[in-house]
Amino acid sequence: MKKTLLLLFLLVLSFVQVKAQNTYYFPGETFSEEIPTPESFLGYEIGEWHTRYDRLVAYFEKLAEVSDMAELHTIGYTNQRRPLVVLVISKGQNIQNIESIRSNHLKLVDPQAPMPDVSSMPAVINLAYSVHGNEPSGGEASILTAYWLLASKSELAKEIRENAVVLIDPAINPDGRDRHSNWANMHKGTPPVADPLDREHNEIWPSGRVNHYWFDLNRDWLPLAQVELQTKIAWYHTWYPNVVGDFHEMGTNSTYFFEPTKPFGSENPVIPRKNYEDINSKFAAYFAKALDDIGSLYWTKEVFDNSYPGYGSTYPDIQGGLGLVFEQGSSRGHIQNSQRGPITFAFTIRNQLRTSIATMEGGVKEREYMHRYLREYFQTAISEANSSRTKAYVFGDEFDQSRNRLFLKLLLDHKIKVFENDREINAEGKSFKKGKSWVVPTSQPQYRMVRSMFEKVTEFADSVFYDASSWTMALAYGIPYSSQTVASTGKELTTLPSLELHFPQAGKYVAYLVDWSDYFAPKFLHHLQASGVHVETTALPFTSNTDQGSKDFPAGSLVIPTGFQKLSATELHEAIALAAKASQQHVYATTTGFNLKGIDLGSNNISAVREPKVLMLVGQGTSQYEAGEIWHLMDTKVGMSISKIDLGLFGRVNLYDYNTLILTSGSYNSLGAAQINHLKDWLNRGGTIISLRMASQWLQSQEIAKEEYLTTESAKGPDFVPFASRRDFEGAQAIGGSIYLGHLDITHPLGFGYRNVEIPVYRNTTIFFKPSKNKYQTPVRYTQNPLLGGYVSSNNLEKVKQSASVLVSQVGQGRVIHFVDNPNFRGTWFGTNKLFFNAIFYGDKM
Known part of the structure; x- marks a missing residue:
């Protein structure tokens, strides 16, 4: 009897809790x-705790299990092996015919395909949450959104299920x-603490905003440096x-933002x-x-x-859809004081x-309009391309097959x-050889993406930018390219071209030789050094008689002598x-050290390559983005581990265990x-410091490095600027x-491996x-006409002209x-990565 009463009490309590939560989030439904x-499955009301991702996915799995209107798809995995999932929701008949619906929808993006009957086609709506991990209200809202869409008996929910395919990303990151989530939950008080200075509201480094490699994934839809966005x-x-x-969050004292954004000044020129x-x-x-x-x-x-x-x-705007940014003032925890009073986690979730x-309502009500717009x-992409003077872009680096392939993959x-x-083709002082270059015609459905990849834009409606003002990917990759007024093409490329690598047969050689010009040459060098192979490099070019005949090797090329190795010839x-x-x-490979031109292989201008032992200081006060870019670069492009040591532990570091400090x-x-x-002592005795941007200012302040800041007489500004215009002016x-x-x-x-003296x-x-x-x-300084793309004031442009980049x-x-300019920016700048590689491998040769 007691057991029955207890169960009855728990059921009543559960009903009261569910009713209370549904009244707050779904009044009257x-x-x-x-x-x-969600609360019956998770064991707490949404907003009471931050939901771990595995529990979120488990709930979505449950929804797909119990409802014929839902399917859960795993589309990939993160670096930490968490599944990237999409929950597909529509009426049962649509779910059964989902592939047919998808195929019919894709006809809309092909101008050559017959136009389908859009009156009967469901809207395709993607709700994407938590690309920034410490903006958690979106992920919680995804739980409630999925529940509402599947369980609500309202006419609106029925209409959406009937006329839409809804694709829910619960967390991109x-x-x-x-x-x-772990940080917020482990610091939650009882009762919760609203003080903004409380530890719950102030994460340690690195923040949850970034992914495993400390990248901001909401900047990665174009460069695709990270696995999450490659998958997406x-x-x-x-x-x-x-x-x-x-769906995003912003500062606690803000309310809620939705589009439209700032007219003209915040809009993309190709849309x-x-x-x-x-x-x-x-x-x-x-x-x-x-x-x-x-x-x-x-x-x-705004x-x-x-x-x-x-x-x-x-990105959806450049793919014929409507991309919508939502920004909710954040509680950054479970409750936090703001200028309008306490903001609760539940309040932020409800708005999202x-x-x-x-x-979803707008997507369904406007579905026919949006289908026709897609x-x-x-169609207009092709008509715009046909009216443009530029008919194609030709590109290719004759000496760097790997960077070519990386850019081809991006396209x-x-x-x-x-x-x-x-x-x-010879154009604009560049030579593009048959078989080593490619053509991108502008007359294609992705014309606006082609423009984003190749165009250089220097004129803008506004002079204030939320983020980057230039993103020309061909410049980021450092790929030689030229616009063409005629589109002459060969065979279309559907996959990356196969590689035919030359490698000498076993034999009696004096040395093996490798050109340093290729992007992945540093990876080759690291593999050899990790295997115990002694490697040397040349400071001057030479021409060798190799197993493939006469071959030119520029400065920086690798020389692997066979006579100074601990390994046997076979090994x-x-x-x-x-x-x-x-x-x-x-x-x-060559059988002689006597070269056809230039220095011989025994020259004093050829010296051993020191094996790097790299330490990077990280932690509170340092840039998680720059550190992540370097970590990711060395992991994924070189396969070389570096020691990431927290700044607070520097007192325990013996720098003499390392030869390079970042x-x-x-x-x-x-x-x-x-x-x-x-x-200072370590540096004076031969150490190498690689310093990025503001770190160089700190080194100056400590008189560790003694360079001179550029001071020029600035153009006199106005004596008066209206207070309301201060943000735009500054x-x-x-x-x-x-x-x-x-x-x-x-x-x-630092310039070894480059063939061109001009570098973006x-x-x-x-x-x-x-x-x-x-x-x-000063291995890199700016030219006298340096601006290639983006906004810069006339006063700053004059300073750029007179200053050093490296x-x-x-x-x-x-x-x-x-490095006054970041050579590894957002995992995108393949064209300047080699400067950084050279600093690591050839730092002692300056």
Whole structure:
């Protein structure tokens, strides 16, 4: 009897809790009892705790199990092996015929296909949450959205199930989400603490915003540096959703933001005006009503960016859909004080839930319009291309097959049509050889993506940018390219071309030789050094008589002598073969040290390559983005581990265990006098510091490096600026991210492997150093007409012209290599990565 009463009490309590939560999130609605509520499955009300990702996925699995209106798809895995899932929801008949629906929908993106009957086609709506892991309200809203859509008996829910296929990404960044969820849950008080200074609201480094490699995934939709977005984009192009909701959080004192964004100033130049002026306004009405109904405040037409193509809310715009950014003022925990009073986690979730439902409602109500727009978008892409003077782009690096392939993969991943170049082309001072270059015609459905990849834009409607003002990917890859007024193409490329690598047969050789020009040559070098192979490099070019005849080897090329090895001839041959296969490098062999031209193989201009022992300081006060870029670069492009040591542990570090120290942007003022003296002593005795951006300022402040800042007389500004204009006026003086042309000394060890003295660099700082007083130690300085793409004020442009991009400070027997411009920005700048590789492998040769 007691047991029965206890069960009855628990059932009543559960009913009261469910009713209370449904009253808050879904007032006045009734639900099917066949669909388990989130709180009955998870054991707590949504908003009471931050839901771990595995529990979120488990709930979605349960929904797919109990309902014939839901399917759960695993589309990939994160670096930490969390599944990337998409929950597909529609009426049962649609789920049974989902492939037929998808195939019919894809006809809309093919201007050559017959136009389907859009009146009977369901809307395709993608709701994407938590691309920033410490913006958790979206992930919780995904749970409630899925429950509501499957269980609600409302007419609106029925209409959406009947007329839409809804694709729910619960978290694009599961690794970062769990990092933040664990932090918030482990610091939750009872009762919760609303003080913004409480530990719960202030994560340690790295934050949950970033993924495993400390990348901001909401900048990765264009470059595709990370596995999460590689997976997402591959999936995206199997659907081309009509509407994509991209759910974020912002500062606690803000309310709620939805589109439209700032007219013209925050808009992408390749997107039709119809998107911004017509479609955005249609959908804004749905969002306004949804938030008005619950009395939540909001704002529009300000700040947030729609120009950079790499956001989750802009990439869909460039694929014929409507991308929508939502920003909720964050509780950054379970409750936090704001200027309007305490903000609860549940409150932030409810707002995201409301706009999620409104996105689906708008997508269904406007579905025929959006279907026609999707077809129109790709049709007008071709008509715009046909009216453009530029008919094609030709590109290719004759000496770097790996960088060519990396760029080709990027184009193919974005569904851009690429063709082999079937003729010799000389244009704009560049030579493009048949078989080693490719053509991208502009007359294709992805014309607007082609423009994003190749166009250089320097004129803008606004001078204030939320993020980057330039994103020309061909410049980021450092690929030689030219526009063409005629599109002459060979065979279309559908997959990456196969490689035919040269490797010498076993024999009696004096040395093996490898050109350093290829992007993955550093990977080859690391593999050899890890195998115990002694490797040397040349400071001057030579021509050798190899197993393939006469072959030129530029400065920086690798020389592997056979006479100074601990390995036997057979073991050496096998080690080189394994390294060559792993890095896809051509290897040549010679039977003589007497070269046909230039220095011989025994020259003093050929010296041993020191094996790098690299330490990077990380932690609070340093840039998690720059550190992550370096970690990811060395992991994925070289296969080389580096020691990441927290700044707080520097007192325990014996620097003499390392020969290279990397300092990313940040503050190192926590280091004491004894630690700084240890650093100076190590540096003077031959150490190498690789310093990025603001780290160089810190080194200057400590008189560790002694370079000169550029000081020029600034143009006199106005004596008075209206207070309301202060943000725009000051913002115009920043360099938010633009591309410049530098002059590279290819004879300097930092320039080894480059064949062209012109090099595009990415700048997003107003740090200006004069070129080094040592005339040999400014390997990259700007040209006199440097701006290639993006916005810069006239005053800052004059400073750029007179300053250094990369310079080297000699300190005793050591050196500091200053990268004023980040050579590894967002895992995108393959064209400048080699500067960084050279700093690591050839740092002692400056």
